[in-house]
Each structure stands twice: as structure tokens, then as C-alpha cells.
Amino acid sequence: MGSMWLILISVACFLVAYMTYAKRLEEKWGVDKNQITPAHSKEDGIDYVPAKKPILLGHHFASIAGAAPIIGPVTAAQFGWLPVFLWIIIGGIFIGAVHDMGSIFSSIRHGGRSIAQVIDANIGRSGKQLFSIFAWLTLVLIIAAFMNVTAGAFVSTPEAATASILFIGLALVFGIVRQRTNLSLPLLSIIGIALLAICIAIGVNFPISLSATAWMWIFVGYIFVASVTPVWILLQPRDYLNSFLLYGILIFSFIGIIVGNPTIELAGFTSFQTELGYLFPILFVTVACGAISGFHSLVSSGTTSKQLDKEEDTRAIGYGGMLIECVLAIIALLAAAVITGGEASALLAEGGPVLLFATGVGSFLANIGIPAAIGVIFGSLTVAAFAMTTLDTATRLGRFIFQEYFVPEDEEAEGFAGVMGNMYFATFVTVISSAALGLSGAWADIWPIFGSANQMLAALALLSLAVWLASRGIKNTHIIIPMVFMFAVTLTALVFVARDNFLAANYILAILAVILFIMAVVLARMAFGFLAPEDDKAVEPGN
Amino acid sequence: MNSKEYFKKIDEMLYHYFDLTLKKEIAGRSFDLYGFCRLDNERYVATRSVKIWEFIDYEHVLVRITGEFNIDFYSQEFIDEVVAELVDAHPNHHQSYITFVNIVESQLRPEDIQAIKGLKYSKTFRLGLRGWCDLRLIVVDIPRSQIYTNKAGKEVAESYESLLEL
Numbered sequence: 001m002g003s004m005w006l007i008l009i010s011v012a013c014f015l016v017a018y019m020t021y022a023k024r025l026e027e028k029w030g031v032d033k034n035q036i037t038p039a040h041s042k043e044d045g046i047d048y049v050p051a052k053k054p055i056l057l058g059h060h061f062a063s064i065a066g067a068a069p070i071i072g073p074v075t076a077a078q079f080g081w082l083p084v085f086l087w088i089i090i091g092g093i094f095i096g097a098v099h100d101m102g103s104i105f106s107s108i109r110h111g112g113r114s115i116a117q118v119i120d121a122n123i124g125r126s127g128k129q130l131f132s133i134f135a136w137l138t139l140v141l142i143i144a145a146f147m148n149v150t151a152g153a154f155v156s157t158p159e160a161a162t163a164s165i166l167f168i169g170l171a172l173v174f175g176i177v178r179q180r181t182n183l184s185l186p187l188l189s190i191i192g193i194a195l196l197a198i199c200i201a202i203g204v205n206f207p208i209s210l211s212a213t214a215w216m217w218i219f220v221g222y223i224f225v226a227s228v229t230p231v232w233i234l235l236q237p238r239d240y241l242n243s244f245l246l247y248g249i250l251i252f253s254f255i256g257i258i259v260g261n262p263t264i265e266l267a268g269f270t271s272f273q274t275e276l277g278y279l280f281p282i283l284f285v286t287v288a289c290g291a292i293s294g295f296h297s298l299v300s301s302g303t304t305s306k307q308l309d310k311e312e313d314t315r316a317i318g319y320g321g322m323l324i325e326c327v328l329a330i331i332a333l334l335a336a337a338v339i340t341g342g343e344a345s346a347l348l349a350e351g352g353p354v355l356l357f358a359t360g361v362g363s364f365l366a367n368i369g370i371p372a373a374i375g376v377i378f379g380s381l382t383v384a385a386f387a388m389t390t391l392d393t394a395t396r397l398g399r400f401i402f403q404e405y406f407v408p409e410d411e412e413a414e415g416f417a418g419v420m421g422n423m424y425f426a427t428f429v430t431v432i433s434s435a436a437l438g439l440s441g442a443w444a445d446i447w448p449i450f451g452s453a454n455q456m457l458a459a460l461a462l463l464s465l466a467v468w469l470a471s472r473g474i475k476n477t478h479i480i481i482p483m484v485f486m487f488a489v490t491l492t493a494l495v496f497v498a499r500d501n502f503l504a505a506n507y508i509l510a511i512l513a514v515i516l517f518i519m520a521v522v523l524a525r526m527a528f529g530f531l532a533p534e535d536d537k538a539v540e541p542g543n
Numbered sequence: 544m545n546s547k548e549y550f551k552k553i554d555e556m557l558y559h560y561f562d563l564t565l566k567k568e569i570a571g572r573s574f575d576l577y578g579f580c581r582l583d584n585e586r587y588v589a590t591r592s593v594k595i596w597e598f599i600d601y602e603h604v605l606v607r608i609t610g611e612f613n614i615d616f617y618s619q620e621f622i623d624e625v626v627a628e629l630v631d632a633h634p635n636h637h638q639s640y641i642t643f644v645n646i647v648e649s650q651l652r653p654e655d656i657q658a659i660k661g662l663k664y665s666k667t668f669r670l671g672l673r674g675w676c677d678l679r680l681i682v683v684d685i686p687r688s689q690i691y692t693n694k695a696g697k698e699v700a701e702s703y704e705s706l707l708e709l
Contacts, residue, residue: 233671233672
């Protein structure tokens with residue numbers, strides 16, 4: 001079977017869903033184009049600032065898209081391409097995009113407040129501290145995992161390592177030139193893209209070969225510096241240039257698939273049980289950002305809802321943004337699926353999911369005249385660039401949580417608290433902890449808990465959406481069904497995680513899984529009574 | 544349009560985004576109007592209290608009306624003193640603009656115009672890690688209804704030119 005048909009089918013499904021199902025949701029939920037959004041009613045020039053749809057879509061998409069919609073599908077392809085393909089399409093259309101759109105819409109009808117704001121305002125100090133410990137550990141895990149994945153990619157594709165280092169240098173120069181000269185952004189962007197291509201060309205000729213451990217320590221140094229340096233020096237220009245890599249991968253890979261129509265080599269279905277575990281629930285936890293991810297509800301209700309110009313923009317930004325990410329996930333899946341089984345296993349062993357993805361991308365780009373070797377570097381560079389964005393964002397966030405734990409905002413830092421609250425010390429502790437976890441390999445045991453927690457957050461966001469619709473007298477079956485499914489996925493995954501860790505004598509992880517399980521059950525039980533629509537409530541605009 | 548009318552228009556233009564003070568002394572010299580603007584840029588996650596980065600931009604507008612123009616007023620030493628008084632290069636400082644707006648009631652000479660265009664001042668703090676400060680000079684030739692600026696002032700010249708047309 002040609003992969004061209006799969007990409008066309010998926011894009012067609014997404015377009016039809018956007019024009020029909022998403023429209024139906026608008027009508028059902030009472031999206032009102034005349035309703036004033038919090039961006040206008042609360043406009044303050046700080047948080048509440050209306051933004052035009054294309055710009056907000058760009059910001060929202062950049063916030064939700066990262067390396068996850070690439071790594072997830074490539075990893076889950078072990079089950080065969082068909083289950084992953086179906087999950088991305090069905091999950092994306094009926095769960096993920098609905099979740100994102102619903103998170104934005106429910107937030108704007110609550111004055112732009114986010115789930116996190118409500119929690120922050122209502123839990124006490126002990127609750128916050130417990131949550132801080134959990135959050136910091138999760139971030140250390142994310143940093144360890146991404147450092148590992150990127151190190152693996154650099155070992156297997158040293159040309160991409162060179163290109164990535166040059167890319168960082170390019171970002172630095174770009175930022176300085178943009179800040180300190182009058183050159184226009186469009187002109188600078190064209191020059192930047194051209195120089196990016198040169199970075200790749202240099203990488204081809206001057207690969208840097210180091211061990212995975214060496215790369216891990218380089219990353220430790222890099223993320224330490226990147227997370228304490230002012231953002232305009234590196235982070236902002238790098239993220240801006242990253243966006244061109246992302247759009248480039250999407251556009252060139254799509255064209256390459258259409259032109260070359262590469263054959264799917266991977267079996268449609270391999271086995272219900274693989275190295276990863278059982279298809280249910282592991283597939284639905286592994287492929288998160290490409291189908292549904294709880295993290296998106298934090299972005300949707302945290303910042304996007306405060307900038308929404310009109311209620312009718314919710315469909316394009318919430319629903320549409322998620323579907324674009326689903327397209328990226330489909331491309332990632334196809335990149336893995338066009339490689340024969342034997343070669344795929346070898347690539348996974350050599351360079352992990354990044355190398356497998358990059359090799360697939362290389363074959364797509366070869367169909368449009370770009371040498372496969374260049375395409376492989378381009379693919380690796382893109383994933384590495386996004387992984388590095390996640391690395392320093394997670395480090396900054398981890399540092400903040402660490403500092404705040406020891407020195408709450410309204411207190412002065414002295415003595416022990418002063419040391420723990422110091423920016424450099426907090427960054428150092430966070431980075432070193434991540435390095436230790438990454439180098440030990442223990443992160444691989446912990447990752448399933450993180451995946452389960454992320455999907456639990458999605459289930460909880462759907463739960464809150466279902467309860468809110470019920471309070472307005474709106475039938476919410478279309479939310480309850482996905483919600484029940486996500487709870488089933490999460491709870492089953494946590495049962496397996498707890499069992500496996502108890503058997504392996506990893507008691508801390510096992511207990512953590514049990515705690516998350518109990519939390520999810522208690523919350524679901526509490527909300528159960530509120531899920532039925534109230535028949536005597538009419539749907540009033542503005543509610 | 545006379546200098547007082549133009550001054551009033553500047554006041555109205557700056558009013559919405561600047562904190563304004565009339566008759567302010569800075570670095571030992573008197574200015575008819577001082578405007579201060581601070582722009583906070585930050586990124587937070589989930590809630591506003593979880594700030595993962597922040598940087599702040601500032602602009603200080605110093606307006607004076609004079610009979611004639613004198614480039615010596617904007618000496619290196621004086622500008623250094625102004626910067627020392629107004630700019631605080633704290634860890635989140637990104638950039639500060641010092642914008643001198645000189646409303647001149649007599650026509651500028653060609654050598655004045657040359658001097659205005661050639662005036663340059665820029666200072667970085669801790670090799671740029673604490674940002675930088677740039678000087679803008681906007682000179683309003685009331686008799687000719689013309690604006691002259693230094694290179695840095697060009698990016699805001701249009702705002703001041705538009706006031707002459709109103």
C-alpha cells in the first residue's frame with residue numbers, strides 16, 4: 001500500500017471533521033460570534049490582549065507542538081501502523097481536538113481562568129508543596145528522557161550534531177542582529193533559513209562523533225547556560241528559527257509522500273503485546289500529543305483563552321491546531337512505516353525513534369530531489385531542536401518550582417533558604433538530578449507513569465468540560481464517551497505500572513502509581529453525580 | 544503651529560502609555576516634560592505565578608523647549624549621567640531608550656542638522672547579558688515644521704512627524 005493514500009485519507013478526514021463535526025460542536029455548545037471574549041472585556045494590555053486568529057493559531061500551535069508527536073507514533077509503530085493510524089485519526093478528531101477546543105471555550109466562558117488558576121487559588125500551602133514536589137520530579141524526568149533521546153540521535157547521526165551546534169550559534173547571531181540592527185524581520189528570516197541550510201551542509205562534511213555519555217554532559221552544560229541566560233539572547237531567536245524547521249518538515253514531507261508514494265513496509269498489525277506492553281493501554285499513552293494530551297488543556301486555558309478575539313475563533317485555534325499536530329503525527333508514523341522491519345529494528349537500536357523518523361523523512365525528501373542524507377540530518381536536527389526547546393523550558397520551570405518551594409514569593413531568602421532559592425544553585429540541582437537520572441537509565445522505568453499522569457490530566461479536563469456542559473443543560477454524551485475511554489486507559493496503565501514496579505521492587509514508583517490511581521477514581525466519583533444534564537436549564541448565551 | 548501647541552500634542556500622545564511628570568530635573572538639568580514607560584515581557588506556565596522568564600523594556604522621554612539648538616547640551620558626560628540616574632541594569636533588564644525631544648523655536652542651521660544626525664550613544668551592560676541602552680534624539684524645528692533625528696531616532700520619527708500634521 002502506498003503511503004500517499006494514508007496521508008491523503010488522514011488529511012481528508014481532518015478537513016471533513018473540521019468542517020462538520022467541529023461546526024456541530026460550535027452549535028451544540030452555543031458558540032456565539034456576538035459574545036464579547038475576556039480578551040476584550042478584561043483587556044489590560046498584559047494578560048488579556050486580543051490577538052488575530054492566524055497569529056494566535058501560530059502561538060498556540062508552537063506551544064503545543066514539540067518532539068512528542070514525532071517520538072510517540074514512531075515508538076508505538078511496534079504494534080503495527082494501522083492501530084496507530086486509527087488512534088491518531090479517531091482520537092484526534094473525537095477526543096484530542098474536542099478536548100483542546102473545549103478547554104479554550106470553557107475557559108473563555110469562565111472569564112479566561114485556567115484550570116491551574118482555579119487550583120492555585122483554592123488549595124492550601126501543604127497541597128501546593130506536595131504538588132510542587134510532584135511537578136519538579138516530573139520535570140526532572142522529562143529533562144532526563146529528552147537528553148537521552150537527543151544524545152542517542154547525535155550518536156547515530158553525528159552530522160546532525162554538528163548542524164545542531166551550528167544552529168545554536170546561528171540563533172545567537174540572529175538574535176543579536178535582530179535586536180541591534182534595522183534589518184527587517186522578513187529579510188533576516190530569509191538569510192536565517194539560507195544559513196540554516198549551510199549549517200546542514202557543514203554538518204554533512206564535518207560530523208562530530210562523541211559517545212552518548214559525552215553528549216549528555218554537553219547537554220548538561222548547554223541547558224544550564226541556556227536556562228540562566230536572558231531569553232532574547234538564545235531562546236527567543238532559536239524558537240523563531242525552529243518554527244521554520246517545523247513548517248519545513250510538514251510541507252516537504254507531505255509533498256515528498258505525495259510525489260513518491262513510498263510503499264508501507266511495516267505490517268498493519270504486529271501483535272497485541274510487544275516490548276512496550278499491551279496495545280491497550282500503552283498505545284493510547286505513548287501516542288499522546290499526536291492524538292490527545294492533557295498538557296494541551298494547560299496551554300489552551302492558560303494563555304490562549306485570554307487572547308481569543310472572537311468565540312468563533314475557538315474552532316480554528318483549538319480544534320484546527322490539534323488537527324495540524326495530528327498531521328505531524330501521521331507523517332512521523334509514515335516515516336517509520338516506510339522502512340522495512342529489519343532496518344527499522346536496527347535503526348531503533350542504533351539511534352532510537354529519532355533516527356528511525358529521520359531516515360523516513362530522508363526517504364520522503366529524496367522523492368523531491370533532496371539527497372536522503374541531507375533529509376536524515378534535517379529530520380534529526382528538527383527533533384533535536386524541539387527537544388532542546390523542551391529541555392530548557394523544563395529546566396526553567398523546574399528551577400522556578402525548586403526556588404519557590406524553599407522561598408515562597410512573599411518571603412525573604414536568607415541562610416539555607418537563600419542558598420536553595422538562588423537561581424544558579426536551583427538550576428544546578430535540577431540539571432544534575434536530571435543528568436543522574438538520564439545516565440542511570442532509570443528514566444525509562446519512570447516514563448510510563450509520566451505518560452499516564454499526562455493522559456489522566458486529559459481525562460480530568462474532559463470531566464470538567466462534561467460537568468460544565470451538564471450544568472448548562474447541554475447533552476454531553478460526546479464528551480462522556482471519550483472521557484470514560486481516557487479514564488479506562490489511564491487507570492489500566494497505572495495498574496500495569498504499579499504491578500510491574502512492585503514485581504521489580506521499585507516500591508516508590510509503585511506507590512506513586514497507586515496514589516495517582518486513587519486520585520483519579522476519587523475525582524471521577526465526586527463528579528459522577530454532576531454529569532447528567534439538568535433538564536430545567538436552558539442554554540443561555542454567555543453561560 | 545507654535546512650540547506650546549506642539550508640546551501639548553506630545554503630552555497627549557504620550558499620555559496613554561507613559562507616566563508623565565512636568566518640570567522634572569534629571570542629572571542636574573531641567574526638562575519641561577519627563578515620560579516613563581515600562582514594558583514587561585514574561586512567560587508563565589499554567590498560572591501567572593509560575594513565571595519561567597521575564598524581561599523588561601524601558602523608555603524615558605525627556606522633552607524641552609528651547610529658543611535655539613545647542614548640540615553641546617548632549618555631551619558624552621551629560622548622557623552618561625542621565626543613564627546612570629535613569630537606567631537600572633537589573634537581571635531582567637532588556638533595553639532602555641533615552642529619548643531626548645528638543646522643540647526648537649528658531650530654525651536649525653545646517654551644521655546643527657549634521658550634528659543631530661551624527662549623534663550616537665549606546666551602552667551595553669555586562670557584555671549584553673544585562674541588556675543595553677540607546678539614545679534617540681528628536682529635534683523639532685518649529686519654524687520649518689520639520690523633524691530631525693539621529694539614526695536611532697528614525698524608528699520613532701514618524702510618530703513625532705504626524706503631530707506636525709494634525
